[in-house]
Amino acid sequence: MPISKEALDEVALSEKEYQLIVEQLGREPSEVELGMFGSLWSEHCGYKHSKALLKQLPSKSKRLLVKPGEENAGVVDIGDGLVVVMKIESHNHPSAIEPYQGAATGVGGIVRDIFTMGARPIALMNSLRFGPLTDPHNRYLFGGVVGGIAGYGNCLGIPDVGGEIFFAECYSANPLVNALCLGIAEAKKLVRARAYGEGNLLMLVGADTGRDGLHGASGLASRTFEEERELRSTVQVGNPFLEKLLIEACLELAETDWIAGMQDLGAAGLTSSAVESAARGGGGIEIDVLKMPRREKGMTPYEIMLSESQERMLVVVKKGYEDKVKALFDRWELRSDIIGHVTSDGVARIREGKKVVAEAPVNLLTSPPIYRRRVKKPEWLNKLQTFDVNSIPDLSRKKANSTLLRLLASPNIASKRCVYRQYDHQVGNNTVVLPGSDAAVLRIKGTKKAISLTTDGNARYCYVNPYLGGVIAVAEAARNLACSGAQPLAITDCLNFGNPEKGDVYYQLKECINGMVRACRELKIPVMSGNVSLYNETKGEAIYPTPVIGMVGLIEDVKKHCISGFKNEGDMVFLLGDRQAVDSSIGSSEYLELIHGIIKGNPYIDLGMEKRLQHCCLEAIGRGFINSAHDCSEGGLGVTLAESCLANGLGFASSDWKFEGRLDAALFGEAQSRIIVSVAPKSARKLEKLAARYQIAAARLGTVGGKRLILKGYIDLPLKEPGEAWWGGLEKSL
Amino acid sequence: MKFGIIIFPGTWSERDCYYALSDILNQKVDYIWHKETRLSEYDCIILPGGFSYGDYLRPGAIARFSPVMASLEHFASRGKLVIGICNGFQILCESGLLPGILLRNDHLEYRCQSTYIKAENTSTVFTSQCQNGQVLKIPISHYEGRYYADDATLAELESDKRVIFRYSTPTGEITESANPNGSLRNIAGIMNKKGNVLGMMPHPERACEPLLASSDGNIIWESIIANI
Numbered sequence: 026m027p028i029s030k031e032a033l034d035e036v037a038l039s040e041k042e043y044q045l046i047v048e049q050l051g052r053e054p055s056e057v058e059l060g061m062f063g064s065l066w067s068e069h070c071g072y073k074h075s076k077a078l079l080k081q082l083p084s085k086s087k088r089l090l091v092k093p094g095e096e097n098a099g100v101v102d103i104g105d106g107l108v109v110v111m112k113i114e115s116h117n118h119p120s121a122i123e124p125y126q127g128a129a130t131g132v133g134g135i136v137r138d139i140f141t142m143g144a145r146p147i148a149l150m151n152s153l154r155f156g157p158l159t160d161p162h163n164r165y166l167f168g169g170v171v172g173g174i175a176g177y178g179n180c181l182g183i184p185d186v187g188g189e190i191f192f193a194e195c196y197s198a199n200p201l202v203n204a205l206c207l208g209i210a211e212a213k214k215l216v217r218a219r220a221y222g223e224g225n226l227l228m229l230v231g232a233d234t235g236r237d238g239l240h241g242a243s244g245l246a247s248r249t250f251e252e253e254r255e256l257r258s259t260v261q262v263g264n265p266f267l268e269k270l271l272i273e274a275c276l277e278l279a280e281t282d283w284i285a286g287m288q289d290l291g292a293a294g295l296t297s298s299a300v301e302s303a304a305r306g307g308g309g310i311e312i313d314v315l316k317m318p319r320r321e322k323g324m325t326p327y328e329i330m331l332s333e334s335q336e337r338m339l340v341v342v343k344k345g346y347e348d349k350v351k352a353l354f355d356r357w358e359l360r361s362d363i364i365g366h367v368t369s370d371g372v373a374r375i376r377e378g379k380k381v382v383a384e385a386p387v388n389l390l391t392s393p394p395i396y397r398r399r400v401k402k403p404e405w406l407n408k409l410q411t412f413d414v415n416s417i418p419d420l421s422r423k424k425a426n427s428t429l430l431r432l433l434a435s436p437n438i439a440s441k442r443c444v445y446r447q448y449d450h451q452v453g454n455n456t457v458v459l460p461g462s463d464a465a466v467l468r469i470k471g472t473k474k475a476i477s478l479t480t481d482g483n484a485r486y487c488y489v490n491p492y493l494g495g496v497i498a499v500a501e502a503a504r505n506l507a508c509s510g511a512q513p514l515a516i517t518d519c520l521n522f523g524n525p526e527k528g529d530v531y532y533q534l535k536e537c538i539n540g541m542v543r544a545c546r547e548l549k550i551p552v553m554s555g556n557v558s559l560y561n562e563t564k565g566e567a568i569y570p571t572p573v574i575g576m577v578g579l580i581e582d583v584k585k586h587c588i589s590g591f592k593n594e595g596d597m598v599f600l601l602g603d604r605q606a607v608d609s610s611i612g613s614s615e616y617l618e619l620i621h622g623i624i625k626g627n628p629y630i631d632l633g634m635e636k637r638l639q640h641c642c643l644e645a646i647g648r649g650f651i652n653s654a655h656d657c658s659e660g661g662l663g664v665t666l667a668e669s670c671l672a673n674g675l676g677f678a679s680s681d682w683k684f685e686g687r688l689d690a691a692l693f694g695e696a697q698s699r700i701i702v703s704v705a706p707k708s709a710r711k712l713e714k715l716a717a718r719y720q721i722a723a724a725r726l727g728t729v730g731g732k733r734l735i736l737k738g739y740i741d742l743p744l745k746e747p748g749e750a751w752w753g754g755l756e757k758s759l
Numbered sequence: 760m761k762f763g764i765i766i767f768p769g770t771w772s773e774r775d776c777y778y779a780l781s782d783i784l785n786q787k788v789d790y791i792w793h794k795e796t797r798l799s800e801y802d803c804i805i806l807p808g809g810f811s812y813g814d815y816l817r818p819g820a821i822a823r824f825s826p827v828m829a830s831l832e833h834f835a836s837r838g839k840l841v842i843g844i845c846n847g848f849q850i851l852c853e854s855g856l857l858p859g860i861l862l863r864n865d866h867l868e869y870r871c872q873s874t875y876i877k878a879e880n881t882s883t884v885f886t887s888q889c890q891n892g893q894v895l896k897i898p899i900s901h902y903e904g905r906y907y908a909d910d911a912t913l914a915e916l917e918s919d920k921r922v923i924f925r926y927s928t929p930t931g932e933i934t935e936s937a938n939p940n941g942s943l944r945n946i947a948g949i950m951n952k953k954g955n956v957l958g959m960m961p962h963p964e965r966a967c968e969p970l971l972a973s974s975d976g977n978i979i980w981e982s983i984i985a986n987i
Contacts, residue, residue, distance in 0.1 A: 175869045179902070180810040182771025266769050266813025358768060449871045449900045451965050452808075454775045459972075468970065470778070583970065 036063025064293035071393035074525040086551040099553025110144035113205040115558035124169025129177035137289035143216035143279030144208030151188040156197030180265035185448035186465035198563040218288040221306030235320035238333025274357040283346035312365035412626030420689035439754025475583035477511030484569035495540025502576040507639040510646035511578030515553040523567025533570040589655035590672020602699040610694030641719035650708040657699035679727035763801035772808035793825040803840040806847025819849035848958035859908030865941025877927040884986035895975035897961040906942040924948035
């Protein structure tokens with residue numbers, strides 16, 4: 026019987042893919058099998074359009090203990106027998122439909138990826154993108170997402186230590202909600218997501234299974250959605266209290282030797298969880314859906330296998346230990362049921378009582394076709410990349426003050442305090458540098474060490490030049506860590522793009538990954554884990570190509586960390602790196618968009634200089650003579666100086682400020698590879714010598730002190746004014 | 760002397776309290792599961808922060824029925840020390856060990872930030888190491904921290920000097936802008952009539968090391984240690 030187009034559409038498989046399944050199975054798949062293939066071969070689970078590209082990302086490093094994709098999250102060795110487990114994941118589509126629950130369950134999902142490995146989650150971050158807040162629907166999405174992250178995350182007792190928020194028209198109906206979680210574990214106690222050992226038991230723990238979230242992976246995350254507001258029922262509802270119990274119970278279980286593996290149920294629910302664990306374990310699994318605890322009557326095997334009900338874990342219990350494991354979960358008042366067992370025949374067999382409803386080889390289920398495309402650079406990109414600075418008038422001296430204030434109040438630049446104060450960022454007693462600095466710093470108890478964590482990704486640069494945008498995203502994340510005094514260890518990336526089946530989008534994806542590869546190689550930072558979110562489009566319009574780079578770094582001695590705000594009156598302020606912002610550096614800048622309404626012009630970066638700059642900054646912090654370091658990025662020198670002042674309410678006055686070329690570029694150009702540092706006057710020579718050794722320019726800018734921000738001849742404002750603009754800018758837009 | 764920290768399902772600041780008392784202040788500390796009923800070996804019981812039972816229904820409303828709570832009432836009636844922090848304060852109010860209630864913050868948002876609290880009565884077992892009117896820098900983290908009680912209760916609390924902490928400016932002025940949640944009379948912490956049960960919304964266990972921006976929380980712990 027030929028399959029109908031509607032039936033294939035429901036599981037998001039193409040006719041060709043269906044034929045491939047029939048060929049490989051030697052028969053037509055059953056309804057349940059078709060649903061399982063649809064989910065596992067979706068972009069969300071199977072990475073069929075992105076795998077070939079993602080493979081290029083460097084992932085070799087002595088510190089990386091598992092390969093990307095091999096486990097739920099990446100693992101990086103930080104010495105002292107400890108590892109960092111980290112991953113970032115998107116929950117974009119659910120958040121577009123139901124922002125509170127979409128964002129909340131995004132947090133829940135990423136946290137499960139971490140504790141499922143036996144690591145205690147110690148930090149969360151969020152990278153968010155929305156359409157402009159002038160639109161009431163965007164304000165609704167913003168409020169819902171922030172509320173969901175707070176509502177779920179605060180309940181778990183994991184600090185949310187920062188992230189980023191950026192606004193642009195392209196995200197209007199398609200917000201991006203990327204959640205990152207980082208955990209710490211003892212290396213020898215890591216739990217793997219493997220179903221191995223014939224006869225070992227599959228135990229389902231946590232919430233009952235309902236009809237929520239059906240087709241989340243294949244339907245929501247792997248296609249574009251136009252007028253699909255009725256998809257609300259595909260979004261799951263979270264229960265953070267249950268998640269908190271799962272965290273504690275599973276971490277207790279990880280301390281025992283009663284289990285062979287553990288895997289959470291995320292996208293594609295039990296299907297992906299069981300089948301992927303079997304694939305990793307090299308065997309098969311057999312499950313009886315009648316043994317699944319259900320939330321509602323009359324659920325079909327299809328629905329049970331594809332439900333995305335939240336707060337569920339699959340535990341592979343060693344035979345004979347089931348009573349002990351059950352008792353442990355009982356103590357935490359968590360329901361647990363044996364639903365099947367591990368087999369050795371390499372088949373995923375799903376039964377409903379005695380009736381077999383699916384029986385397919387694990388290898389076939391987990392081997393979707395891999396697509397590669399040859400694509401050309403889209404013509405319209407050339408237009409975006411050619412920008413003549415002289416087509417716009419330079420900033421007049423008279424307008425310098427007011428323009429700075431406008432930039433500081435722009436939601437993209439303004440302080441995100443009104444958001445992060447809604448997240449508990451201190452629980453755990455580890456947060457040394459709180460949100461608002463370039464990177465968060467968390468000490469590692471029982472050691473002298475600390476880790477530093479940041480997320481970054483300027484999508485405007487990627488839109489204009491996907492390759493350079495990719496390079497800069499990695500470079501800037503590393504620079505943020507350098508400013509905190511941390512040596513970068515590894516990256517977790519979340520690649521948010523449009524529909525990859527379109528040539529232009531595929532080109533963006535390919536180029537952006539190429540750029541990331543280049544920067545990772547040059548700066549010697551491997552990729553430990555990641556996630557792709559494609560099909561981010563509304564009415565045929567793709568979002569900006571938006572790679573989000575989550576990067577973790579190591580500080581050997583927590584006392585030698587650095588903050589971004591000025592610390593002491595009388596300290597001297599230097600600009601390290603590119604001394605003179607060239608005129609073209611206003612290309613693709615916040616200034617150019619905000620003041621002139623133009624999004625054009627290539628960004629620029631010299632990776633060799635970037636590397637020297639970061640090493641110079643790290644050495645200076647390590648030697649202990651730098652009092653503050655702040656990455657000069659969005660909004661350029663003017664904004665960076667203002668932010669350094671406002672963090673601790675200390676003013677700044679320049680010596681004679683000289684520049685060549687245009688005033689707008691000098692003040693607000695976004696030349697890369699620049700860091701503003703402050704040092705005690707007695708250390709000034711030391712800094713200059715060090716910079717010279719690294720062949721990095723160190724320009725004396727002025728002195729910390731007073732209650733004004735002064736760039737002589739151009740900017741002169743009482744701190745109160747930039748303070749009101751920057752601290753209050755975002756809140757006023759809401 | 761020995762501290763006991765009660766864990767309800769959903770509690771999350773037990774580990775921070777443990778770390779502060781054990782690792783920083785070198786005290787003996789045990790965790791106590793909420794189904795335990797024996798508290799006799801302890802000198803001070805801590806009800807830590809978190810979201811007991813997910814804060815479902817009302818913060819503390821379900822936890823007050825845990826088996827340990829009856830024992831705690833007995834423990835308190837014998838004059839032994841009890842300190843409830845954040846969710847612990849909410850549980851103490853729900854169970855009637857402290858008067859009043861904690862309502863949703865007036866701005867209807869969760870709030871995690873540094874606050875300054877002024878020690879209003881320094882002749883208690885919880886504040887004896889504070890200078891008169893000393894201002895402590897201790898962070899808050901809560902959704903429901905707006906202290907509310909009827910006028911008669913407030914009058915009694917004031918006349919008994921049982922308002923122990925009030926939100927203030929860094930220099931100790933009690934102003935509206937220093938109040939992070941709309942608490943009546945800027946109340947951040949109160950104690951029972953007998954003076955052995957303290958409830959406070961700020962988290963002293965988060966302010967025990969200079970590395971984490973403040974060690975003012977130690978003044979409260981050291982007061983307790985000095986008074987047992």
